[in-house]
Amino acid sequence: MKITVLGSGGWGTALALLLTDNGHDVTLWSHSARRSALLEQARENPRLPGVPLPEALHLSAALDSLRESGAVVMATPSFAVRETARMAAPLLRQDAVVVSVAKGIEKDTALCLTQIIEEELKGKGRVVALSGPSHAEEVGRRVPTGCVAASRDMAAAELVQDVFMSPRFRVYTNSDVLGVELGAALKNVLALCCGVSDGMGLGDNTKALLMTRGMTEMARLGVALGGRKETFAGLSGMGDLIVTCTSMHSRNRRCGILVGQGKSVEEAMKEVGATVEGYYAALSAHQLAEKAGVEMPICECAYRVLYEGHSVREVVGALMSRNKKREVDESWI
Ligand SMILES: NC(=O)c1ccc[n+]([C@@H]2O[C@H](COP(=O)([O-])OP(=O)(O)OC[C@H]3O[C@@H](n4cnc5c(N)ncnc54)[C@H](O)[C@@H]3O)[C@@H](O)[C@H]2O)c1
Structure with a gap:
């Protein structure tokens, strides 16, 4: 062909x-x-x-x-x-x-x-x-x-x-084209967050927490917008999340590492030198979550750091001191 x-x-x-x-x-x-x-x-x-x-x-x-x-x-x-x-x-x-x-x-x-x-x-x-x-x-x-x-x-x-x-x-x-595309775009936000965690010198536990709860956020938004929950457990959801959050090939993660080490967002993006899709996706996640009325606390923290000048230490503190939750939110399953 x-x-x-x-x-x-x-x-x-x-x-x-x-x-x-x-x-x-x-x-x-x-x-x-x-x-x-x-x-x-x-x-x-x-x-x-x-x-x-x-x-x-x-x-x-x-x-x-x-x-x-x-x-x-x-x-x-x-x-x-x-x-x-x-x-x-x-x-x-x-x-x-x-x-x-x-x-x-x-x-x-x-x-x-x-x-x-x-x-x-x-x-x-x-x-x-x-x-x-x-x-x-x-x-x-x-x-x-x-x-x-x-x-x-x-x-x-x-x-x-x-x-x-x-x-x-x-x-x-x-x-489920919507679920596939949302997973592909949103995992870049989480890769940035995992990079920040690595750059701050936090641990494997923190990264696993971010990935797992980040996955829940992606699926929650996806389901609210008409995607299928299982798609987020597939290659374009969980699969892409794993590869992007753990690899040095990921420019989103590399950008996050630099931010976690104390560079400004602008400096970090310049140093990475290629399109950091997660930066733009964080804004879209913020807009979509507001529109759909769903909670995306990790993506929201990324938005606050990238677009509102909050410090990473401040948002990590805020994330860890959120109200107690059930792991499985039965309202959207
Ligand atoms: N690199 C990967 O491993 C990978 C894997 C899967 C998906 N993607 C996605 O594929 C897309 C492209 O990524 P990439 O890694 O090839 O990017 P890249 O940074 O390697 O290259 C981007 C290319 O786009 C060109 N370009 C810049 N402005 C343009 C314009 N206005 N019109 C047309 N072309 C323009 C640049 O010259 C460059 O050749 C991204 O959305 C990325 O998320 C990348």
Whole structure:
């Protein structure tokens, strides 16, 4: 199949390699001619050092390949998804499968990325979210990985399963696209929190507490908005939460570590040097929790530190001295 991957960061490149390995005819699009030329010159992405780009993989800064592509992978950072979908729309085949692989929630609208893509494509294409515990660095090295393809259109999700599946990359399907996308976006907030905890020198107990109760928060919001609770125990929920909160590959966690060590949020984001999706997702979580009327105390603390200038020590103290609770809140099960 002819496939265009829109976005040549670490994740777009790793997926372009996977799809080329799977025998597809792949074009990797960069949003600037300069970036595409640099990739062409090096035949390597600096985000995936030591992983050569095979000759069979086409590199381009033009969108022409979209006209013939049966599948299009949207792999830009979340803030660029709307403008990229808008640019792609006129060239897209009516029957193309559009695979959303970025993780985030739109800042002002609080929409998930497949919703933005559907808005911009105005009835063209069949949109699927592909998500899960999948560091680009590891997929680039062909490390065994599993993801979930989610869509209300199960035939489209199954097509994505067929196209991406390989002996190194398992793909499951799920019809709960909202649950999958919320898990993918919100775990970045919790990865920031776990990073802060590590940066402050707190312990494994603290991190496990943050991850477990953070998972409960994600699921509570997801269920209130129409997602399924079980989805949050799956690859895009618990799976992605584990990988992001425990790995140094996670830029969200690295950003949190710097904040926990005393750097300002601005300094930390600058030092990480790549998109810290959790920063934006913390604002969206705050807005969505307010709208849905659900409690998300850990995400709310992240919001207070990132957007309201509260100190991390202050919010840790506030979290630990909340009222007594039951572990299982039967009202939302
Ligand atoms: N890196 C991973 O391991 C990984 C895994 C799964 C999902 N994701 C998600 O994929 C998305 C992309 O992440 P990444 O790691 O590839 O990012 P990255 O930081 O490696 O690269 C981002 C790319 O986007 C380009 N870009 C910047 N502004 C743009 C614009 N306005 N329009 C189009 N492109 C623009 C940059 O030039 C760069 O090539 C994120 O939402 C991330 O959460 C990443």
